[in-house]
Amino acid sequence: MFKVTVNKETCEGCGECVDVCPSEVFEMKDDKAEPVNMEECVGCESCVDACPTDSITVEEVEE
Ligand code: SF4
Numbered sequence: 711m712f713k714v715t716v717n718k719e720t721c722e723g724c725g726e727c728v729d730v731c732p733s734e735v736f737e738m739k740d741d742k743a744e745p746v747n748m749e750e751c752v753g754c755e756s757c758v759d760a761c762p763t764d765s766i767t768v769e770e771v772e773e
């Protein structure tokens with residue numbers, strides 16, 4: 711499985727990650743992206759590529 715982290719300091723709330731994620735991992739909360747559905751992440755890193763502020767990290771972790 712994957713651990714998805716959003717840096718709330720640099721996230722500018724554009725919503726790109728919400729739009730691009732095929733597994734609906736993100737929701738917007740208080741104008742910041744929140745990984746609410748991390749267990750559905752498939753590790754495609756589309757969110758990492760889409761984020762204009764490099765605020766997202768995706769790392770593979772042991773089950
Ligand atoms: S790596 Fe892919 S599946 Fe995982 S949160 Fe990012 S866009 Fe969604």
Ligand code: SF4
Pocket residue numbers: 716720721722723724725726727728742743760761762763764765766
């Ligand atoms: S794409 Fe990046 S800056 Fe935009 S909402 Fe997601 S984490 Fe925040």
